[in-house]
Amino acid sequence: MAILEVRDVSLQVNSTVILNGLSMEFWEGYVHAVVGPNGAGKSTLANVIMGLPDYRQHTGDILFEGKSIKNLNVDERARLGITLAWQEPARFEGLTVSQFILASAKDKNKNEIDRVLELVGLEPTRYRSRAVDKTLSGGERKRIELASILAMKPRLVMLDEPDSGVDIEAIERIFEAIDHLKKDGCTILLITHSPKVLEKADHAFLICSGMLVDKGETAKILEYFSGKCLPCPHKNLPDLNPGGRE
Amino acid sequence: MIEEQIEELLESINLHRSFDKNTPHIVINANKVLRSQVVEGLTIEPEELSDGVKARLRVEKGYKILQPVHLCFGMLPERGVQRIILEVQIEDEAEVSFLAHCTFPQAVDIQHLMNAEIKVGRKARYSYFERHWHSDEGMVRVVPVAKIELAEDARFSTEFELLKGRVGVIDIDYSTVCQARSSAEMKARIFGRLDDRIKIKEAAVLEGEASRAVLTTHIAVRDEAVAEINNEIIAKAPYSRGHVDCKEIIQGNGIARAVPVVEVRNPKAHVTHEAAIGSVDSKQLQTLMARGLSEDQAVDLIIQGLLS
Numbered sequence: 061m062a063i064l065e066v067r068d069v070s071l072q073v074n075s076t077v078i079l080n081g082l083s084m085e086f087w088e089g090y091v092h093a094v095v096g097p098n099g100a101g102k103s104t105l106a107n108v109i110m111g112l113p114d115y116r117q118h119t120g121d122i123l124f125e126g127k128s129i130k131n132l133n134v135d136e137r138a139r140l141g142i143t144l145a146w147q148e149p150a151r152f153e154g155l156t157v158s159q160f161i162l163a164s165a166k167d168k169n170k171n172e173i174d175r176v177l178e179l180v181g182l183e184p185t186r187y188r189s190r191a192v193d194k195t196l197s198g199g200e201r202k203r204i205e206l207a208s209i210l211a212m213k214p215r216l217v218m219l220d221e222p223d224s225g226v227d228i229e230a231i232e233r234i235f236e237a238i239d240h241l242k243k244d245g246c247t248i249l250l251i252t253h254s255p256k257v258l259e260k261a262d263h264a265f266l267i268c269s270g271m272l273v274d275k276g277e278t279a280k281i282l283e284y285f286s287g288k289c290l291p292c293p294h295k296n297l298p299d300l301n302p303g304g305r306e
Numbered sequence: 307m308i309e310e311q312i313e314e315l316l317e318s319i320n321l322h323r324s325f326d327k328n329t330p331h332i333v334i335n336a337n338k339v340l341r342s343q344v345v346e347g348l349t350i351e352p353e354e355l356s357d358g359v360k361a362r363l364r365v366e367k368g369y370k371i372l373q374p375v376h377l378c379f380g381m382l383p384e385r386g387v388q389r390i391i392l393e394v395q396i397e398d399e400a401e402v403s404f405l406a407h408c409t410f411p412q413a414v415d416i417q418h419l420m421n422a423e424i425k426v427g428r429k430a431r432y433s434y435f436e437r438h439w440h441s442d443e444g445m446v447r448v449v450p451v452a453k454i455e456l457a458e459d460a461r462f463s464t465e466f467e468l469l470k471g472r473v474g475v476i477d478i479d480y481s482t483v484c485q486a487r488s489s490a491e492m493k494a495r496i497f498g499r500l501d502d503r504i505k506i507k508e509a510a511v512l513e514g515e516a517s518r519a520v521l522t523t524h525i526a527v528r529d530e531a532v533a534e535i536n537n538e539i540i541a542k543a544p545y546s547r548g549h550v551d552c553k554e555i556i557q558g559n560g561i562a563r564a565v566p567v568v569e570v571r572n573p574k575a576h577v578t579h580e581a582a583i584g585s586v587d588s589k590q591l592q593t594l595m596a597r598g599l600s601e602d603q604a605v606d607l608i609i610q611g612l613l614s
C-alpha cells in the first residue's frame with residue numbers, strides 16, 4: 061500500500077517550472093530512491109512533501125495514508141510522522157547535541173540520546189555536549205541530523221543526499237541507520253547521486269527537469285549510471301556521472 | 307510552616323533535593339528571613355523591613371569563601387512588594403561567589419525592588435550570578451539597581467539571567483567605577499515574551515589606569531515584547547580597555563533598541579562596541595518544525611540557544 065502519494069504535482073517559482081506534473085507512489089516500509097541530475101528538482105520535491113513555506117503554492121495533491129496533507133503546515137505533517145533531513149543541515153548556535161536530539165525525540169529519555177548517537181557511529185561521551193554549530197564538520201552534522209531523526213521515530217523519512225560530505229566509513233554507519241529505520245517499518249525516500257546509495261533502495265524514481273523519466277526496480281534505474289540512458293521526453297539526457305558524484 | 311516555605315521556595319528553583327543546609331545561604335520570603343547559614347569569614351546581618359529585607363554581607367579581609375553563597379529571594383504570595391537592600395563589602399584580598407535565585411512561582415502582581423551597594427576591595431574577587439524564575443502568567447516588576455566600586459586590582463563579574471517564564475517589566479540599572487587594574491564584567495541574558503518590557507542600563511567608568519570592563523547584553527524579544535538597552539563605558543584613564551556587546555534577537559512583533567555609548571577621555575584608552583540585531587533563522591525553525599515542534603516551541607528553543 062502507498063503510504064505517500066504525489067499526485068500530478070507541479071510547481072512554478074517566478075514563472076520557472078521546477079516540478080512538472082509529477083506523480084509518484086511510495087509504498088509503506090520500502091526504501092525508495094529519487095535520482096536525477098543537478099537541478100532536476102529532487103530537493104524541491106522533498107521540500108514540497110514536507111510542506112516548507114516557500115513550496116506550498118504547487119498544484120496537484122499530496123496524500124499521506126490516503127488523506128490530503130496539502131493544507132497542513134510543516135509541524136502538522138511532522139506530527140503525522142513525516143520528516144526530512146536536509147541536504148545541508150542547519151546549524152544551531154548555542155544548542156547542544158543532547159538538546160537538539162531531545163527536542164526531536166519521541167521518547168524524552170536521556171538514554172535515547174546515547175542510543176541514537178551510537179547508531180550513527182558517534183561516541184556519545186564525545187558528542188553529547190558539543191554545540192550543533194559550525195564547530196562540527198559537515199559529516200558530523202549530517203550524522204547528528206540522522207540521529208535526531210532516529211530519535212523522532214518517523215513513519216516516512218526523506219534523506220536528501222545522506223552521503224554527501226560523509227567519508228566511506230561513516231557511510232556504512234548511515235547505511236546501518238537506514239537499515240534500522242527500515243526494520244522499524246519506516247518508509248524511506250533517499251535522494252541521491254550515488255549508485256552506492258541507490259543500491260540500498262528497493263525501488264527508484266528517475267526525475268529530470270522536474271519530470272518523471274522512469275521508475276522501477278533499483279537494478280533498472282541503476283543502468284542509467286552505467287550510461288544506458290533512455291531518452292528523456294524533453295530530449296535532455298540525464299546528466300548522471302557514471303561514477304557517481306562526490 | 308517555615309520549613310514548608312523553604313521547601314516550596316527551593317523546589318521552585320530546582321534546588322529542593324540537592325541543597326545542603328551547611329552551604330552558606332540565606333532564604334528570604336517576602337520580608338521574612340526564613341533561614342541563613344554563614345561560614346568563617348562571611349557575615350550576613352539581615353534586618354526585616356515592613357516591605358522587605360535589608361542585609362549586610364561582608365567577607366573579611368583575605369578570606370576565600372570556597373563554596374558559592376546561595377541567596378534565595380522569593381515571594382510565595384501572588385501579590386506584593388519585596389524590597390531588598392544589600393550592602394556588600396568584600397574586603398581586600400577576599401574572594402566570594404554568590405548564586406542568587408529570585409523566584410516568584412505564583413506571581414500575579416509582584417514588585418521586586420533591589421538596591422545594592424557593592425564594594426570590592428583591593429585584589430578581592432567577587433562574582434555574582436542571578437537567575438530569575440517567574441511564573442508563565444502574571445506580572446512581576448523587577449527593578450535592580452546596583453552601585454559598584456572596585457578598588458585597585460579587584461575583579462568583579464555579575465550575570466543576570468531571565469530565560470524561563472514571563473519577564474513582566476524589568477528595569478536594570480548597574481553602574482561600576484573601576485580603579486587601577488580592576489576589571490568588571492557585566493552580563494545580562496533575558497528572553498521577553500507577550501507584552502514584556504525590558505530596559506537595561508549597564509555602565510562602567512574606567513577611572514584607574516589599565517582598568518577593564520566588558521558589558522554584554524543578549525536579549526530576545528518575541529510576540530509584542532519591547533527591549534531597550536543603553537550600555538555605556540566611559541574611559542578616563544590611560545591603558546584602560548572596554549567593550550560593549552549588545553546582541554538582540556527579534557521575532558514576531560518584538561521591538562529591540564540597542565544604544566551602546568562609548569566615551570573615551572584619554573588618548574591611551576581603547577573602547578570598542580558591537581551591536582547586532584537579528585532574527586530567528588528560517589531553516590533552523592523549519593528543521594525543528596519538521597521534527598514535530600510547534601513554531602512557538604521551535605522559536606523558544608532556538609532563542610534559548612542563542613542566549614546561552
Ligand SMILES: Nc1ncnc2c1ncn2[C@@H]1O[C@H](COP(=O)(O)OP(=O)(O)OP(=O)(O)O)[C@@H](O)[C@H]1O
Nearest residue numbers: 073078096097098099100101102103104105114147
Ligand atoms: N525557492 C526557489 N526559488 C527559485 N528556484 C528554485 C527554488 N528552489 C529550487 N529552485 C530551482 O529549481 C531547480 C531544482 O532545484 P533542486 O534543488 O530541487 O535540484 P536537485 O535535483 O535537488 O539538485 P542537486 O542534485 O544539485 O541537489 C534548480 O534549478 C533550482 O535552482
Ligand SMILES: [Mg+2]
Nearest residue numbers: 102103104147
Ligand atoms: Mg538537491
